[in-house]
């Protein structure tokens with residue numbers, strides 16, 4: 180719990196011209212202010228496939244986040260989120276005094292494997308553009324550096340100027356990108372700034388004159404000792420260097436002890452740490468579970484046991500959601516100068532038990548990398564054990580190697596004294612087979628490279644599997660049973676197998692063959708059948724669904740069942756392939772009209788947009804010989820006036836806002852953007868076919884609408900169930916057609932295709 184601290188003391192110090200002597204320099208308390216918006220970070224969300232947290236500081240209470248996908252360069256489809264910040268006047272009062280509104284937006288509905296751009300704004304001050312990329316299911320590479328010590332002045336014992344330090348960060352990122360490809364995000368093991376309490380350090384780190392590192396990437400940072408430091412002391416005990424010397428554990432019971440205040444005031448990390456330690460957190464990026472340990476808090480006399488317990492619980496809870504575990508903290512696992520165990524002993528039993536693949540750390544300003552270690556020794560089984568890394572720094576105070584005691588345990592160690600600019604960073608590429616680690620210096624030379632073989636099989640996260648499984652619908656007609664899946668999920672499914680009555684078996688391979696359905700035909704009509712559906716995902720895991728499905732009465736004698744809205748009437752028409760003596764029309768399961776012709780009329784006033792119409796064919800004796808349902812639903816025509824316009828969009832918006840439960844058939848027709856539900860996106864899509872009329876809605880046909888990236892209608896075609904789009908994309912002068920946003924074969928629902936041109 181934060182508490183307003185001794186402001187009186189601060190004012191006295193300012194009045195007296197409070198000065199601090201540190202090393203050879205003298206610095207003064209400074210009054211700083213955030214001009215507009217600054218200190219902007221994309222932080223990991225709990226699951227970076229869909230979740231990222233944007234945090235920033237604002238000078239005004241109200242500010243906003245404006246974000247969109249990177250392909251929407253002019254922000255035409257951007258979303259805006261208004262935020263009222265939390266006023267923070269207590270975090271930075273000891274060295275640089277700064278008060279600001281801390282703002283945080285937890286984005287939850289992001290598209291996987293997608294680059295985003297964003298800006299923040301207060302009044303008319305707009306930030307520079309920042310970027311992040313969400314996780315996907317395939318390979319990715321993240322950058323890793325430590326001990327940046329960003330600072331806004333020279334003349335410390337830092338070995339290079341403040342500017343050179345930031346330039347070096349950019350040089351290393353450029354070299355890494357050249358060597359390992361585009362980086363998906365950045366991870367640090369702490370000491371991002373020289374003094375956490377110096378707001379000016381953070382402002383410097385957020386500038387872009389010398390590096391755009393913080394604006395180009397999502398940053399997963401860990402607190403180091405320097406994030407904890409005030410200017411007055413190098414001790415984490417802040418203002419109490421001596422007060423608790425005899426019993427350091429007491430410091431954690433002191434409400435005046437600010438511990439991770441600076442880190443948390445700056446970053447917006449997931450709030451999923453152990454109770455009372457909100458600078459520990461975990462997140463999933465693709466196939467990796469990342470565990471951030473605040474090593475300042477995890478000493479024996481502090482919160483080590485609580486953090487260890489949390490670690491175990493998080494890993495267990497995420498079982499089935501990861502293939503690899505990466506743990507990271509600031510303090511080193513092993514002493515880079517001597518090879519002696521520094522803090523590995525606090526964790527290696529847990530890392531062994533839960534199969535942590537890679538453990539990253541920093542602080543020592545030199546590089547050390549272990550072999551695969553298990554139980555404190557070299558593992559004799561490559562399916563067991565952890566690689567421990569101590570990262571080099573950016574630029575300053577390189578340490579010399581002394582004597583190594585445990586030389587056998589390590590694969591590589593080197594002082595950055597030997598590296599140009601005393602600097603290096605790493606890239607880690609994650610694939611289904613393993614993780615490849617590379618250490619690079621500023622010349623782009625690879626100074627160490629090793630591969631960690633995957634101990635666990637490739638795994639798709641449970642939420643992906645559940646969504647893919649849920650998107651499969653089973654249906655029957657008179658003599659067949661079929662499974663259809665949402666084409667967007669085909670990439671995750673290796674095989675769908677249908678077994679009917681334990682004997683008829685058929686399957687399809689959605690991922691390999693781009694087939695989204697399988698159908699077992701030739702089965703007895705008018706019968707209840709046992710149906711088993713086995714789904715095998717691309718990670719090899721399986722899910723089974725069992726049900727009973729009935730094949731219908733002779734519903735197939737009715738053809739071309741169609742609806743047309745004309746003036747005040749809805750006209751229902753049909754053809755039959757066998758003789759029928761008369762017909763009955765039902766509306767919402769109530770008998771409405773009878774007819775001896777092949778059409779009937781219904782008053783529009785008796786209908787709703789989602790009315791169900793049923794047609795029954797009767798034989799000469801008056802017995803129903805077949806029955807079939809149809810929904811007029813919509814093609815967007817919500818008010819049944821045979822026109823599609825913005826009135827329809829507002830009706831749909833209204834229904835959505837009232838939480839209308841759309842039935843399966845409605846979804847099939849109204850879900851124009853193919854996300855499996857009827858929502859506001861579909862209302863928007865209605866506008867893409869605005870000003871067209873519905874001439875006829877025929878059973879088993881769907882409307883495929885082709886729009887450009889701005890939603891303007893280019894063309895549309897009526898396509899029969901299961902058929903392919905036959906028209907070609909309209910030609911646009913001076914542009915080349917590149918493809919559609921969705922698969923356009925085997926159409927099984929209304930569909931809006933975005934046509935891309937270059």
Ligand SMILES: [Fe+2]
Pocket residue numbers: 326328370405542543544572
């Ligand atoms: Fe450091």
Ligand SMILES: [Fe+2]
Pocket residue numbers: 370403404405509541542543
């Ligand atoms: Fe450090």
